[in-house]
Amino acid sequence: RATLAEALGMLGSAFVDLGRTEWAQEVLRLGIQWGQDQLEVSADLFRRLGGAYVAEERHGEAIGLFRRALALGAPRSEVLPALARSFLARDRHIAAILCAEDALAAGASQDAVRDVRTKAKEVLGTPWERFRTRVPA
Incomplete structure (x- = not known):
């Protein structure tokens, strides 16, 4: 089967x-x-x-x-980048960027999530940067 x-x-x-x-x-x-x-x-x-x-x-x-x-x-390194892109397509920017970070931690390449991280950071702006300084990845 x-x-x-x-x-x-x-x-x-x-x-x-x-x-x-x-x-x-x-x-x-x-x-x-x-x-x-x-x-x-x-x-x-x-x-x-x-x-x-x-x-x-x-x-x-x-x-x-x-x-x-x-x-x-x-395999998380294969699925998480695709999941991050789908979150981004649905304008779920926080979920997208966190998923992209998890993908990197799981061994995905920078190229697999670069666009997601860039676009999500653009939308989230300064509040995201402040959050990341207080709560590291």
């Missing part, structure tokens, strides 16, 4: 790459059903499904899927 779920995950990602996000979402949901007893596989499928929603600019739904992926044990 896990092998089939992994294969469905790869197929779903291929559909996203082809611009067939509705097909991708259906395939990934099916993969989640097949892999529900395998936490690692399920975590990857939720991450991929979140990415499919991001491709359609449906960041609100992607946030929940990325959070589920994290709860199931998906």
